[in-house]
Amino acid sequence: xxxxxxxxxxxxxxxxxxxxxxxxxxxxxxxxxxxxxxxxxxxxxxxxxxxxxxxxxxxxxxxxxxxxxxxxxxxxxxxxxxxxxxxxxxxxxxxxxxxxxxxxxxxxxxxxxxxxxxxxxxxxxxxxxxxxxxxxxxxxxxxxxxx
Numbered sequence: 502x503x504x505x506x507x508x509x510x511x512x513x514x515x516x517x518x519x520x521x522x523x524x525x526x527x528x529x530x531x532x533x534x535x536x537x538x539x540x541x542x543x544x545x546x547x548x549x550x551x552x553x554x555x556x557x558x559x560x561x562x563x564x565x566x567x568x569x570x571x572x573x574x575x576x577x578x579x580x581x582x583x584x585x586x587x588x589x590x591x592x593x594x595x596x597x598x599x600x601x602x603x604x605x606x607x608x609x610x611x612x613x614x615x616x617x618x619x620x621x622x623x624x625x626x627x628x629x630x631x632x633x634x635x636x637x638x639x640x641x642x643x644x645x646x647x648x
Contacts, residue, residue: 503581503582503583503598504582504583504636505583505584505585506582506583506584506634506635506636506639507584507585507586507634507635507636508584508585508586509585510585511585511594516585516594516595516596517593517594517596518595518596519588519593519596519597519598520550520551520557520598520600521548521549521550521551521560521564521597521598521600522548522549522557522558522560522561522564522599522600522602523545523546523548523549523561523599523600523602523637524547524548524561524573524576524601524603524604525546525601525602525603525641525644526547526565526569526571526573526604526605527603527604527605527606527625528605528606528622531622531623531625532622532623532624532625532628532641533547533569533571533606533620533621533622534546534547534620534621534622534623534628534631534632535568535569535618535619535620535621536618536619536621537617538617538618538619539617540589540590541589543633543634544621544628544631544632544633545568545632545633545637546601546632546637546640546641547564547568547569547620548561548565548568548599549567549568550564557600558576558602561573561576561604566610566611566614567613567614567615567618568614568615568618568620569606569618569620570609570610570611570612570613570614570620571606571608572606572607572608572610573605573606573607574604574605574607575605576602576603576604577602577603577604578600578601578602579601579602579603579640579644580600580601580640581598581600582599582636582640583596583598583599584596584599584634584636585597599636601636601637601640625641625644625645628641629641629642629645
């Protein structure tokens with residue numbers, strides 16, 4: 502059973518399954534997060550939806566580049582959680598199946614490619630305070646406590 506984080510399931514809502522891959526990006530000093538200004542301002546682990554036919558790790562590399570402008574190396578899957586949320590940018594109620602990976606950021610190639618995203622470096626303890634969803638916070642806290 503994959504743990505649910507955040508909002509409870511709403512009765513009468515049809516959720517669309519939306520698998521995604523997200524990264525805890527640690528360079529030995531700080532974590533690389535993304536700040537998404539809209540539609541709701543939020544600090545997030547870089548990552549996002551896995552496109553049809555796309556492998557999760559390939560999706561993760563693509564999403565990290567789009568949201569931070571960085572390449573990464575050696576993603577290792579830590580686990581997963583589910584979130585039931587409304588995604589206003591897609592006008593969609595989604596059951597997000599979030600797979601979390603640990604990886605090392607390697608090279609900054611550009612500014613973030615996605616509009617309204619900013620790459621932010623923060624200490625892991627600060628990241629736990631800033632991250633906008635409880636699943637991201639739990640995974641970072643568990644990783645930080647156990648490293």
